[in-house]
Amino acid sequence: MIAGLVLRSLDRGALAFLATLAAIGVLVPVLNFLVPATSPFHLSSYFVALFGKYLCYALLALSIDLIWGYCGILSLGHGAFFALGGYAMGMYLMRQIGTRGVYAHPVLPDFMVFLNWPELPIYWYGFQHFAYAAFMVLFVPGVLAFVFGWFAFRSRVTGVYLSIITQALTFALMLGFFRNNFGFGGNNGLTDFKDILGFNVQAPPTRAALFMSSMLALMLGFIICRVIVSSKFGKVLVAIRDAEARTRFLGYRVEAYKLFVFTLSACMAGVAGALYVPQVGIINPSEFSPGNSIEAVIWVAVGGRGTLTGAVLGAVVVNYGKTYFTSGVLAPYWLFVLGGLFVAVTLLLPRGIVGTIHHHWREWRERRRITGGAPYAAARPAE
Amino acid sequence: MRAFSDRLIALVFVVAALAAVVTAARAGPYEDGLLRFTADSFDETIEGINAVATSGNALAAQIIGALQEGRLLFSANEKRVFVREPPDRLIDAASGRPLAGNAPSDLAPVRLNNRLRRIVEAALGGLSLMAPDAGRRLEAAQAVLKSKDANALGALDQAISRETDAGVKQALIEARAAVVLYLDAASDADKIDAIALIRQRGDQDALGLLGGLPVSASPAVKKAATEAIASIENSLAFWNALQNAWYGLSLGSVLLLAAIGLAITFGVMGVINMAHGEMVMLGAYTTFVVQQLIRARNPALFDYSLAIAIPLAFLVAAFVGILIERGIIRFLYGRPLETLLATWGLSLIMQQGVRTIFGPTNKDVGNPSWMSGSFDLGLITITYNRLWIIVFTLLIFVGLLALIRFTRFGLEMRAVTQNRAMAASMGIRTSRIDALTFGLGSGIAGLAGVALSQIDNVSPNLGQGYIIDSFMVVVFGGVGNLWGTLVGAFTLGIANKFLEPYAGAVLGKIAILVLIILFIQKRPRGLFALKGRAVEA
Numbered sequence: 001m002i003a004g005l006v007l008r009s010l011d012r013g014a015l016a017f018l019a020t021l022a023a024i025g026v027l028v029p030v031l032n033f034l035v036p037a038t039s040p041f042h043l044s045s046y047f048v049a050l051f052g053k054y055l056c057y058a059l060l061a062l063s064i065d066l067i068w069g070y071c072g073i074l075s076l077g078h079g080a081f082f083a084l085g086g087y088a089m090g091m092y093l094m095r096q097i098g099t100r101g102v103y104a105h106p107v108l109p110d111f112m113v114f115l116n117w118p119e120l121p122i123y124w125y126g127f128q129h130f131a132y133a134a135f136m137v138l139f140v141p142g143v144l145a146f147v148f149g150w151f152a153f154r155s156r157v158t159g160v161y162l163s164i165i166t167q168a169l170t171f172a173l174m175l176g177f178f179r180n181n182f183g184f185g186g187n188n189g190l191t192d193f194k195d196i197l198g199f200n201v202q203a204p205p206t207r208a209a210l211f212m213s214s215m216l217a218l219m220l221g222f223i224i225c226r227v228i229v230s231s232k233f234g235k236v237l238v239a240i241r242d243a244e245a246r247t248r249f250l251g252y253r254v255e256a257y258k259l260f261v262f263t264l265s266a267c268m269a270g271v272a273g274a275l276y277v278p279q280v281g282i283i284n285p286s287e288f289s290p291g292n293s294i295e296a297v298i299w300v301a302v303g304g305r306g307t308l309t310g311a312v313l314g315a316v317v318v319n320y321g322k323t324y325f326t327s328g329v330l331a332p333y334w335l336f337v338l339g340g341l342f343v344a345v346t347l348l349l350p351r352g353i354v355g356t357i358h359h360h361w362r363e364w365r366e367r368r369r370i371t372g373g374a375p376y377a378a379a380r381p382a383e
Numbered sequence: 384m385r386a387f388s389d390r391l392i393a394l395v396f397v398v399a400a401l402a403a404v405v406t407a408a409r410a411g412p413y414e415d416g417l418l419r420f421t422a423d424s425f426d427e428t429i430e431g432i433n434a435v436a437t438s439g440n441a442l443a444a445q446i447i448g449a450l451q452e453g454r455l456l457f458s459a460n461e462k463r464v465f466v467r468e469p470p471d472r473l474i475d476a477a478s479g480r481p482l483a484g485n486a487p488s489d490l491a492p493v494r495l496n497n498r499l500r501r502i503v504e505a506a507l508g509g510l511s512l513m514a515p516d517a518g519r520r521l522e523a524a525q526a527v528l529k530s531k532d533a534n535a536l537g538a539l540d541q542a543i544s545r546e547t548d549a550g551v552k553q554a555l556i557e558a559r560a561a562v563v564l565y566l567d568a569a570s571d572a573d574k575i576d577a578i579a580l581i582r583q584r585g586d587q588d589a590l591g592l593l594g595g596l597p598v599s600a601s602p603a604v605k606k607a608a609t610e611a612i613a614s615i616e617n618s619l620a621f622w623n624a625l626q627n628a629w630y631g632l633s634l635g636s637v638l639l640l641a642a643i644g645l646a647i648t649f650g651v652m653g654v655i656n657m658a659h660g661e662m663v664m665l666g667a668y669t670t671f672v673v674q675q676l677i678r679a680r681n682p683a684l685f686d687y688s689l690a691i692a693i694p695l696a697f698l699v700a701a702f703v704g705i706l707i708e709r710g711i712i713r714f715l716y717g718r719p720l721e722t723l724l725a726t727w728g729l730s731l732i733m734q735q736g737v738r739t740i741f742g743p744t745n746k747d748v749g750n751p752s753w754m755s756g757s758f759d760l761g762l763i764t765i766t767y768n769r770l771w772i773i774v775f776t777l778l779i780f781v782g783l784l785a786l787i788r789f790t791r792f793g794l795e796m797r798a799v800t801q802n803r804a805m806a807a808s809m810g811i812r813t814s815r816i817d818a819l820t821f822g823l824g825s826g827i828a829g830l831a832g833v834a835l836s837q838i839d840n841v842s843p844n845l846g847q848g849y850i851i852d853s854f855m856v857v858v859f860g861g862v863g864n865l866w867g868t869l870v871g872a873f874t875l876g877i878a879n880k881f882l883e884p885y886a887g888a889v890l891g892k893i894a895i896l897v898l899i900i901l902f903i904q905k906r907p908r909g910l911f912a913l914k915g916r917a918v919e920a
Contacts, residue, residue: 074720148900155904160655160719164854165900171851172896175889290851294727301724335735342728346721347714 006223009230017309018219025215029208045204048211050323052279054316055214059221059272061299061315062308063265066225068297069306070234071261072241074159077166078269079293080173081141083283085270087177088140090190090283091124092133093201097194110192111185121183130197137274138267145266146259153255153262158244167290174288189284196278207279214275218312221268225308228261237261295338301345304352313354413438417446417464417476420493421457428493429502436506437537442479444510450493451503458487465490505530509538512555517548524554528588531565557584561592567599574604582611585618586762622762627880633769635876636776637838639869640831641849642856643780646868647824649857651800652817654712655723658730659853660846661737662825665703666696666832667841668737671746686751689833696829704825708818716817730846738843748836772834779830784865786823796820800863855899861909870910875899 010018028051031043060082067073094109103113107120126132148169152162180186199206228234239247240254248254277283286292296315303314318341325334345352351359416434419427432450435443449455449466455476456465464476465486473482495503508530511523520542527535539559546552560577563569569577581589593608593615600608641663648656670692677688684691707729715722750768757766787793798806799816807813832845839845852875860871875895882891903909 074723076723151901151904155907157903157907160723161858161903161907163655163720163723164858165903168851168855168896168900172893175893179889294724298724298728332735332739335731339728339731339733339735342731343711343725346725346728347711350721 005231006227009227010223011230013309014222014226017312018222021215021219021222021312025212025219028211032204032208045207048204048207049279052207052211052214053276054319055211055218056272056276056279057296057299057319058312058315059214059218059275060269060296061303061311062218062221062225063268063272064296065300065303065305065308065311066228066268067261067265068300069308069311070229070241071237071258072244073258073262074163074297075166075262075265076163076290076293076297077168077170078265078296079290080166080170080288081145081266081269082273082276082296083170083173083177083285083287084141084144085137085273086277086283086287087184087190087273088127088133088136088270089274089277090193091127091136091184092130093193093196093278094190095124095128096196097192100194101192109185109190111180111188112183115180117183124183134274137270141266141270141273142263145263149259149262153258156255167293170288170293171290174285174290177285177288185284187285189282190277191282191284193278193281201278201281210275210279214279217271217275221271222308222312224264224268228264229308233257298338298342298345300352302341302349302352304355304358307352307354307358310352310354314352317353411438411440413440413443414477418462420450420455420464421459421462423457423459423491423494425494425496425499428495428499432499432502432506433534436509442476444507444514445479446476447503447506447510450495451500451507453492453495455493456490457493458489459491460489461487463487464493502534505532505534508532509535512538512542513545517551520546520548520551521554524551524558527558528554528561528592531561531592533562533566536562536566556580564592564596571601571603574600575607578604578607578611582614585615587619590615590619619762625761626763627884628877629763629765631877631880632773632873633876634880635873636769636773637835638849638852638856638876639780639872640772640776640834641828642853642860642868642872643776643783643865644824644826644828644831645853646857646860646865647783647827648821649854649862651796651863652820652824653719653862654716654821655719655726656707656712656821656824657723657727657850658707658733659726659825659828660848660850661730661733662700662704662828662846663832663835663849664733664737664841664843664846665700666829667748667836667839667845668741668746668832669696669699669829670833670836671741671748671841674748685749686753688749689751689754689837692833693830696833697826698829700829700832701822701826704828705818705822707825708821712821713814713817730850734843734847741843743843746841748841750837754837768837772838775830775834779827780865780869783827787865792816792819855896858903858909859899861911864909864911867909867911 028043028048031041032045032048035042060078063081064075064078067075097109099106101110101113103110105113108117112120127136148166152165157165176182177184177189178187184190193201195201196206196210199209229237236247236252236257239250239252240257244254273283273287295318299315299318300311301314302318303312304310318338321337322334325331325337349356412434416431416438419431419434422428432447435446445466446455446464454467456467456473457463458465465473465482466476468474473486474480475482508523508526509532511519512527512535514520514523524542527539536559539555539562543552543555543559546555557580560580563573563577564581578593581592590612593612596605596608641660644662645656645659648654648659670689673692673695674685674688677684677691707726711725711729712722715725754768754771757764759765787796795806795811795816796819798809798811799813799820803813806816835845835849839848856871856875857868859875860867860869878898879891879895882894885891886894
């Protein structure tokens with residue numbers, strides 16, 4: 001039954017997209033390992049890690065697109081769920097360091113030894129087990145989103161108000177995680193990781209495996225989103241986006257729909273963060289900064305809100321641009337570009353890249369249908 | 384009458400003659416004390432210090448000071464003491480005149496150990512109790528209050544009887560009370576009197592004095608001290624609350640300044656302007672530029688720099704605001720989420736622009752003389768810059784209310800807000816009003832920048848620190864209501880400062896954010912929500 005649901009939800013475009021993702025997921029490690037370093041087709045391990053990072057961003061963008069594009073919830077604090085997932089994974093990785101830390105303490109991470117903590121705080125218990133950490137990656141962002149959403153949606157906080165308080169949420173979390181006595185490494189965050197599941201985090205095979213896991217997570221996330229938005233449930237979400245009051249009057253429990261999709265989206269963001277941390281090797285409180293969350297929203301806007309594929313594309317394109325700009329002499333101008341992108345996309349390209357292509361494609365097909373296969377003939381009737 | 388003045392003159396003569404005799408005979412306590420320095424024994428030196436310090440001789444302070452610095456020399460053979468003045472000059476300690484003729488061959492410095500150094504310090508403190516400068520006397524009295532040195536008692540009594548300045552006298556009396564309180568020889572009645580005196584002082588020092596009483600004190604004294612401590616703690620708590628309230632007012636005024644422009648653009652027009660903080664920053668940088676020009680061209684005008692910067696900052700920010708409205712925001716009316724993203728992008732561009740032009744470092748914006756310094760009100764300290772900012776904020780607030788209430792522009796602004804179509808059909812050029820309203824909100828942000836440049840670092844990130852707080856204020860106070868913004872800003876400011884001592888600055892801020900998030904759940908449209916038709920418009 002589930003298979004049927006999945007198959008029905010995947011149209012030709014979605015299948016093509018998934019096939020592309022899968023091909024990249026296989027091709028990149030192959031080009032990294034099997035092609036000799038002298039060949040022009042060889043991809044360095046640096047590139048694998050970089051692209052893996054983009055995939056995590058893409059998953060985050062996907063989670064934002066699900067709620068913003070299909071349900072009209074503009075969260076400016078999704079970076080918080082991303083970072084929480086990242087911290088859960090970071091805690092697992094910290095516990096894996098064991099005695100290889102600077103202070104060689106068997107249980108306490110370095111920063112706790114440094115701060116003279118006598119023992120491990122209770123909320124760090126269990127993180128030496130991968131399964132527990134993986135559960136927490138979903139659980140912590142999910143619970144936060146559920147509680148926050150339960151309060152917010154039930155009292156009908158919508159639109160920009162919701163955006164502002166989500167921003168305040170991530171801001172508050174950032175201030176908290178910056179504090180040393182929160183027990184998450186304060187300013188420096190968690191870093192200096194050694195192993196994940198017994199494999200060296202830095203080793204190229206591990207990196208390739210993480211890359212492929214990110215790709216799998218992204219594909220899975222895409223399928224889940226696709227199933228949701230093409231089901232009847234998804235139609236209700238779109239109805240809520242376009243006319244919330246009317247949907248409520250039709251008898252739908254708007255809050256319940258929003259709460260479900262918001263919590264799901266937070267869990268997806270958490271997974272993205274968890275895959276992100278071992279690939280970049282650090283998680284610190286600046287991931288909570290409101291600017292990061294807003295930047296993630298602009299990826300979605302650039303790619304095309306409400307298209308899913310657009311979110312993935314936007315995240316990769318914008319982040320590639322960021323890497324390109326910030327690693328060269330153009331570094332001081334990156335913020336001009338990013339800021340200009342915000343303005344230009346909202347003013348000139350409100351549908352985003354994919355949305356605009358879709359729009360023109362549909363118009364073109366429509367015209368062809370009307371005029372019977374002559375696309376360039378005068379399609380519009382005289383006024 | 385004649386006889387009286389004659390007798391007075393005679394008395395003066397007698398006194399003068401006696402003084403001359405005493406000096407000539409070299410037999411006063413001062414000279415005795417000097418002699419003891421020549422014995423080269425620590426115990427004798429202590430006697431010498433005490434004798435010299437209590438002698439009342441004008442040279443005493445100089446001698447003890449020289450002793451402290453190792454410049455006091457003695458000759459055991461000639462039984463004389465000298466002070467070495469920096470360019471190798473010897474001064475006879477007895478007469479204060481430079482030494483004529485050859486110096487004695489066996490000159491050696493008077494030696495000190497740690498015990499003596501403490502005594503020297505106390506003696507110096509006692510001596511400066513009678514210094515000609517009132518400021519130094521006050522300092523000396525405070526020092527005695529802290530040291531509770533019993534040796535200073537004599538000097539204190541003498542100083543109290545001679546003191547003319549009321550403030551210094553009070554300090555001396557309190558210092559004496561502190562000494563008496565810790566003097567084993569003093570009677571319980573004296574000690575209880577002293578406690579009463581210290582209790583009146585009522586500050587942290589007094590608390591320390593009373594709290595540190597030795598265990599050996601008698602029960603009556605202890606009881607009086609405990610009562611005094613309780614009363615002082617009460618009054619301290621009261622002043623503490625006042626001080627917190629003042630800090631809260633100050634923070635509230637800063638929040639209000641930053642939020643009031645937002646209350647216009649967001650509250651009245653419904654436009655989310657994430658670049659609002661950058662308007663504040665523009666105002667601050669305008670102040671910086673004005674001050675730079677004044678420093679370079681005409682430093683005498685520096686005290687007026689803010690008066691020049693205020694209109695300029697308003698104009699600069701308002702101009703940029705109108706540009707933004709005409710260039711971007713007017714295409715996005717009715718799409719608040721897109722407006723939010725576009726203005727966020729603008730804020731990035733403006734920050735980076737300022738960073739490119741002025742550099743990433745903090746700029747030095749000076750306080751004019753009338754804004755620096757502070758004064759004490761009871762036990763709280765009020766700085767002039769904070770005070771002026773509160774006044775400035777309230778002036779802006781009142782001015783804005785009057786503008787909206789009484790001018791034609793204000794009327795048209797309200798009309799457009801309430802019913803755009805109707806206002807347009809009555810002949811109001813709504814797009815012009817939109818631009819001007821946005822310009823007004825931005826201009827006020829520029830004014831906020833002038834004020835904030837006085838208390839905050841002027842850097843490209845100046846505005847970012849205020850944007851979330853400002854939105855919180857507007858949302859908390861209620862959208863579309865300036866009074867709500869006022870109440871919201873001061874409530875948040877004061878709540879923040881009262882939470883800080885218990886939770887620390889960061890946790891206090893987090894607590895406030897969480898409280899606001901919870902509050903919005905309860906009243907999604909703020910404290911002073913609009914009612915009726917305007918709500919859904």
